[in-house]
Amino acid sequence: MTNPDDLLPEGLEDRLPREAKAVSTAMRQILDVMDAHGYDRVSPPLVEFEKSLAGRMAGGNDGATARRMFRFVDPVSLRMLAVRSDITPQVGRIAATGMAAAARPLRLCYGGEVALIRADQLDPARQRLQLGAELIGNDTVTAAAEMVALAIEALEGAGAKGISVDFTLPDLVDILASKAMPLAPERIADVRRELDTKDAGGLAQVPGGEAYMPLLYATGPFEHAIARLRDVDAGGALASRIAGLRQIAERVADRARLTLDPTERHGFEYQSWFGFTIYADGVRGAVGRGGTYAIGGTGEPATGFSLYIDALIDALQASPAGDTLFLPLGHDRDIAARLRAVGWRTIEALSDSDDAQALGCTHHLVGIDPVAY
16 A cells, blocks of 8 residues: 555656656757757756746746746745746856857757646646757747757657657737738737637637638648648738748658648747747657747847657657676676676676566676577
């Protein structure tokens, strides 16, 4: 019977050996891909002053973001501290302070745990492993294409299969409302809301909203949706956006399934002109999001993405466990060291009663050679 004191809080869980190995292996593979493309790893602290952390999140909306974070008073400074719920703003702080004089564009990557007071309804986890890359000082189409390609390659390196990418244009309504499809400023939020919920009836009830109705159908497979979006854009207000999407799609079309939902804003509250969500076969929900944005506090342009690979664990566990070599009492330690150097994982006997196979060993050492059981 489980001791109630041993239960974990809702949304938190232990990672047992196989799960922990799968996650750490995937993390290493993803970071290796980023490093190979010139992204230098940074490692910000788990805890920061709340005001600094919240001020750089989600466009600086301190009240909304602070409510997502665990907070407590620092007994040393007597100031409020917070446990990070997102590493991206920490990277922005690093770029704006310790690396302010570094050449741009600045390529940084990261990996670490984040915690949330309340989980998303679609994902009950309150502790997540977040990995990502940020290209700071540039939010061009070329930068966006690099980010999408890097996110795909990183997930492929971790073993993800059947990757698909959904593009969006977070500032779409603002662009159209300014001229091509005029809206009163107080109606922009209403139109966004109805487009978010894909509610045609609600959209028709908003003054000026009926003109936005065709956007509800400019979704789906990329070529189909981009053609529909071009038809909506009779005045050419979206010409540069459409050209940019085509350029990004051209770079990654042979690597992933591409779709477009130009009005999607969930998870893109602080992105500027471009955003994307990435999915993988066998994984429920999104495994990552990215796009263009401005760093809170400085306004410096940036492009980046975050991956949440906990959802990949089940898919990664399908891979076979690695070979493990049992080392009997009195074995030659130099031979064992050489075998570990070429990739063998070893377990050393502590007594004659050790059961090698029960301990998960696939081979045992005979003389100088590993022999399968």
